[in-house]
Amino acid sequence: MSSLGERFSELAKPVTRSLFAIVIGLVIGALFLVIRGYDPLIGFYYLFRGAFFTEIGLASTLSYTTTLLLVGITFGLGMRAGLFNIGAEGQFMMGAMAAVFAGSFSLPPGLGLLVGIIFSMLAGALWALPVAILKIKKGVHEVVSTIMLNWIAFYLCLYLVLGPLFSSGISSTSIQIPSSSRFPLLFGTLSSAIFIAILFAIIVYFIMWHTRLGCKIRAVGFDQESARYMGIKPGRAMMIGFIIGGLAAGLAGGALIMGVPPSYAVSTNLENIIGYGFAGIAVALIGRNHPLGMIFSAMFFGGLWSGKRDMQIFTGIPVEIVDVVIGIIVICAALPELLDIIKKKVKRGTGST
């Protein structure tokens, strides 16, 4: 039995490591801003004000949280199963397209939303299936196969949005989701899809840490050979890791199209469904690949994404700086012991002088 204090200190270490990676990301990001002649402090002030301290901003932050949490689960669950699943981008696009497809039938209210959710989840899982099969049957590394499928998904969606799913209306977008099949809005641009995302995270947490199946998946991720000796089939665990990840990414795509105003459709250049999948990597790493940790890290990155527009409006700093910061945070996350190394170096330095 561990006491509350022990459990707290157990939790403190990963949290400080994550915070340290975030701080380094922001500091180096600030450096790039200074080089181009911007004031990073004013920039970050508007970034965080726009993210968390205005009603519109907060709604948009939580709306991004919905998406990022789900794509974070795709990558984080993969990491727990020993997989480097960077296919969320393509699975997300396919999910979004499947939601549009479901929206093109005229279904009764309620049923339309349900069918949309199911279609998008299945489309995401379908796009993850070849990756899993290639990995398990052929030993193809998932990094190559997922990136190829991401690009294939990109061009397939481009074809669909300009072809079969094109809307002949005034707006040049895909078919719009009918208003009866959309997620109800809570406030601002925040839809009730956030509850589904959090529920999904809790279910994944429950499966991974409170069922035998989850234990097997984590065992395979921890040490595949040992797991095999214990009688666990690594192939099955990997398959489940990929499939749940695909369901999550597909749901994220569907929830974006069916939940986020104003368009409720995919733009013809796919602009509004690009880039989410890769952001999930940062969300998962900072959330320590834990579904509940990811809720907080998704809120942080959701804040960055939502606040960046205010930052650009008030200070002229291009929104792309946020992606630079995210990249640096991921590089830092590759080295969780960075803080310990620096501490040791500092100690050694002060000890010798």
Next chain:
Amino acid sequence: MTFKIPRFLTKKSILVIILFVVVITILYIMQSADLKVSSLIMISLDAMVPLGLVAIGEVVNERAGTTNIGLEGIMLLCSFVAVLGAQNAGNWAVGILAGIVTGAAIGLIHGLISIYAKGDQIISGMGINLFAAGFVAYGIWTVWDTPGSHLLSTGLGMPRISTPWGGLSWFVPLTIVLALVVHFIFYKTRWGVWIRAAGESPGAVDASGINVFRLRLLACIFGAILAALAGAFMSLDWVHMTTNSLPAGRGFIALACVVFSGLRPISALGAAIIFGFFGGLSKWMMAVPQVVAAIPPGVDNFVNMIPYIVTLIAVAVVVSRRRFPKSVGRPYRREEI
């Protein structure tokens, strides 16, 4: 007496034969349809260069025991830096140099993280990809005030070798020579033995008095420099522009070439030629008026998919359980000898 299947008919060689037959058939059909075959070959050679350079660099890197999936990001970053350098100095050579320096710096960072600090190589590589995507978008926006892409000023592109079929890039012979040189170093010199041993059993190399860490770091920087050259080639010599997503997955197709090659530099070049052909084919089909006219609207997206689908099929058919160096991807720790 039973019929024996000849030994050379492995799954992989059959695939290679099939791919070559496909290539020849396509060329033959084009010839009889009076389309310009030579232009397809020239585009394919251009498309081969980035794949070949990245794949050869990664072969060296993986032989020494480190993986780098951030090569796509290094290509992207260096394609941008090369244009930036060339524009500022008014000379393409400065651009190439700027690209090489940037690539070496990123290689150094990745090497320090994965070899000396024993961090996670795959995450670090992916971080480089994400950083490059953000940085290039940020850079293009703040330097040229345009979103997404910037055209190279005329006259700043690299000169080309003139041939009867059009300009041939200097990078084409460079890539082929590099493959041969790396092959020579690998199998004929002491350095080659050290590099190959560093990936197999770093402990033995360390015990013989050679600094494994430095050897791996050098290999990592070498791989990154070749990726940087590939990026500089794309922006300064091939398409004459820098965009947010210039490599478009070529860094990963090159990783597939590496798997395909079984970590042999000349096989990596061969794989790059095959994959380069299909990349060139899809680019060529979109460029020739007769073909564009024949393609129904919307189907062009499927033409763009060709290189990715071919890569996926190729890695699926080839059984990649070929033995890779034992210690590839695992940081070396002195205590583990």
